[in-house]
Amino acid sequence: GTPVAHVLARVQNADTEPRGEILQLYVDPDHWGRSYGRTLLAVGTRALHRSGCDTAELWVLDGNNRAIDLYERAGWQLDGRREVHVVFGIDAPEIAMSTTLTGPDVVRDNRAFWDDQAAWYATKADAAWSRTPRWGIFGIDDADVSIFPDVADLDVVELGCGTGYVSGWALATGARSAVGIDNSPKQLATAQAMAAKHERSLPFVHGDAHRLPFADRSFDVAINEYGAAIWCDPHIWIPEAARVLRPGGLLWFLGNSVQLMLCMAEFWDEPAGTALRRPLRGLGHMTWLDTADSEFHVSHGEMISILTRSGFAVEALHELYAPEGATSDYGFVGAEWGSQWPVEEVWVARRR
Ligand SMILES: C[S@@+](CC[C@H](N)C(=O)[O-])C[C@H]1O[C@@H](n2cnc3c(N)ncnc32)[C@H](O)[C@@H]1O
Incomplete structure (x- = not known):
């Protein structure tokens, strides 16, 4: 098949206090509305939890309300941090969101x-x-x-x-x-x-x-x-x-x-x-x-x-x-x- 979405997650401080980060989560706009984002976010957070992380963060473009809404519905919260990051060569104002990772019930x-x-x-x-x-x-x-x-x-x-x-x-x-x-x-x-x-x-x-x-x-x-x-x-x-x-x-x-x-x-x-x-x-x-x-x-x-x-x-x-x-x-x-x-x-x- 043709890839239409991907998630990239990484573990920071793996040897001391592991903290997860969802680095990228992209869905081809032609495939929006099919729960691919929600599913891949869950895959990424499960992978981070399995790697020993109890918490995770991500940065999202300020104003990308569609994405922020997706993360909030998955239990992520805005944590008040705002920074300008260079994304694909462009200065982008981003805000941070965090979540606690728990194992399965x-x-x-x-x-x-x-x-x-x-x-x-x-x-x-x-x-x-x-x-x-x-x-x-x-x-x-x-x-x-x-x-x-x-x-x-x-x-x-x-x-x-x-x-x-x-x-x-x-x-x-x-x-x-x-x-x-x-x-x-x-x-x-x-x-x-x-x-x-x-x-x-x-x-x-x-x-x-x-x-x-x-x-x-x-x-x-x-x-x-x-x-x-x-x-x-x-x-x-x-x-x-x-x-x-x-x-x-x-x-x-x-x-x-x-x-x-x-x-x-x-x-x-x-x-x-x-x-x-x-x-x-x-x-x-x-x-x-x-x-x-x-x-x-x-x-x-x-x-x-x-x-x-x-x-x-x-x-x-x-x-x-x-x-x-x-x-x-x-x-x-x-x-x-x-x-x-x-x-x-x-x-x-x-x-x-
Ligand atoms: C693959 S089916 C087994 C039934 C059947 N022999 C089959 O192979 O289709 C697995 C079943 O285990 C049940 N199951 C999973 N966890 C259970 C639990 N804690 N207590 C009782 N049943 C459970 C599931 O709800 C599911 O119906």
């Missing part, structure tokens, strides 16, 4: 992200509900990997159920009961419509998997595919899952593999390559520059430690590769990559 920001994504996921929900289990990005047929647990006559809870098809599969394969919990009201609206359409008696609860609204020892199986597995802090949601499971209960969750997270590019539609893009040490809470959502990924060693400390014994770690002929709807990883490294991993652990 994980549950709130992820709810907004998922409410936003819900319409797209709704288009895929009926197909998922209508078929037998298929997993992850490449739609791996469970018949080929046999990883869906035996839930016959068991009480199942799905943590971060999205459109609820995993709960639907649990009931279809004989679960005594299933309950789905999710942080996004819009995802739950689709889940409810699907349960009605597929004539499943299945309560869906709006809530946060970090703080489950269920009594201790309520379930035999806690499951999720790309739910709490990646959207919740494992140091919190895994002990919560342990609390609501009965002794001997099963924890089963699928998310991106650690290998993929190390090689994943910075932007959603850029495919993972073969270079390591980030350290394994300190992986944990991950935020993206292009979207405001937060994910959690930890090393295998740390995951074993969390599971063990939470009262689980690890039974399996399944690694899922792209099957032959697979295609991906997701720009961040292709089948070629996924045929060589696992794109997803599934942890299976038993409550002691």
Whole structure:
């Protein structure tokens, strides 16, 4: 494509007291009014916060009220400084604006992200509900990997159920009961419509998997595919899952593999390559520059430690590769990559 906007941010005093600056933010006038400025400003400030800045400043041409309005709506404030700077060889009177940079509010920001994504996921929900289990990005047929647990006559809870098809599969394969919990009201609206359409008696609860609204020892199986597995802090949601499971209960969750997270590019539609893009040490809470959502990924060693400390014994770690002929709807990883490294991993652990 043709670039139509750009943002340039820099960190001053990186070694002492880092202070961020949005140095340039330009949008081609033919593309004004499409939120590119607001989006790129958010990208720039996220990058500055990630680089260790708690505050940021910018200079804007005095009288550029359109830009000042954009910054004010994003929480920036005029701080009273006015200087004449040379911009493109011309003396320009500029005024300074400042802001405080705060980290994400994980549950709130992820709810907004998922409410936003819900319409797209709704288009895929009926197909998922209508078929037998298929997993992850490449739609791996469970018949080929046999990883869906035996839930016959068991009480199942799905943590971060999205459109609820995993709960639907649990009931279809004989679960005594299933309950789905999710942080996004819009995802739950689709889940409810699907349960009605597929004539499943299945309560869906709006809530946060970090703080489950269920009594201790309520379930035999806690499951999720790309739910709490990646959207919740494992140091919190895994002990919560342990609390609501009965002794001997099963924890089963699928998310991106650690290998993929190390090689994943910075932007959603850029495919993972073969270079390591980030350290394994300190992986944990991950935020993206292009979207405001937060994910959690930890090393295998740390995951074993969390599971063990939470009262689980690890039974399996399944690694899922792209099957032959697979295609991906997701720009961040292709089948070629996924045929060589696992794109997803599934942890299976038993409550002691
Ligand atoms: C990718 S969907 C998972 C559902 C489904 N298996 C799928 O792959 O489409 C991720 C879901 O996790 C939910 N989620 C994110 N954070 C959550 C939290 N703190 N508590 C409960 N659900 C959460 C999102 O709202 C979203 O519906």
